[in-house]
Amino acid sequence: MLDEGYAAVSARRVAQKAGLKFQLVHYYFRTMDELFLEVFRRRAEEGLQEQERALASERPLQALWNFSLDPTGTALTMEFVGLANHRKAIKAEIARYAELIRARQLEALSGLLERHELSAVLPPSSLLVLLTSVSRMVALEQALGMSIGHAELLTAVEKHLQHFEEDTKSSDAAP
Amino acid sequence: MLDEGYAAVSARRVAQKAGLKFQLVHYYFRTMDELFLEVFRRRAEEGLQEQERALASERPLQALWNFSLDPTGTALTMEFVGLANHRKAIKAEIARYAELIRARQLEALSGLLERHELSAVLPPSSLLVLLTSVSRMVALEQALGMSIGHAELLTAVEKHLQHFEEDTKSSDAAP
DNA sequence: GTCTATACTTCGATAGAC
């Protein structure tokens, strides 16, 4: 999927990687849609656990930011989004997962985010959309070879996150 | 491309739409890569002109924001990004175009953006990355069926853009 | 410029032997 795109994933090529005959792919998954769904579910499970670690870390916002900046993760996400746009069964599953991911972020970070200065104009949910959107898109642009404005944005955001998360850490256990 | 993805675009189906035999596609474009390149170039030309209109409008930031929020444009962009990730000739062309698009934004809007309060921490180029990234990503999430945090973010950004562009309009022709 | 003909590859999916 990463090298040649989801459309290049065929039963024959999957079987070849596994050292089996291509017909076995249909024995295990029946259709290619089910294979993609299974791949996505496994990957989603890993993603959820990875996010849990990020949310439980010392600086969860920075960890989330780094997580969304990962180029491999972004490329894979984009492949699945492409897949979702053209196969409705997969779209439903991805939408479900994406909402779950964000719901967990909100659950874990709304308390922290409410202490942010932008809380005056944006609820925690919108701050999360902001944070993850920018990092995902920058990662995508970098994969494409773009660079204008990236460096300054990344350093500014990281500096800001660092200060914010340092400042709020002390008042975590407020009475 | 929009309905079934770039991978579903074949010489046979293109010819069928045109009411011609599929071999003629190869007469006009030789390879499918060249066909995609030609489609992209035409679309890029339209995109540049569309952006020029936006940049020349009364409120260019709002216009740019709306432009990036368009779901059809976003879906098509994502198809081409997917294509770029797997065909290097197309990747080069898209990267060239994307940089051109942003360079024009910067040329037209840096003066305006320097008057923004965020200029203290972010150069105009980074502000553009911020603005366009968020709108593109929100459009993508909405296409997927997500909604958490969107409405509040959209209204807040638009309200902010409106105030900012109203305030700066009067001092445009500063001596 | 458009056609027919064709070479060659790859694809998803099913049936049935072992």
Added chain:
DNA sequence: GTCTATCGAAGTATAGAC
């Protein structure tokens, strides 16, 4: 569970007649 065999469809690309 793994295999062989096979169907029918679709894919890219080229050659050559008109």
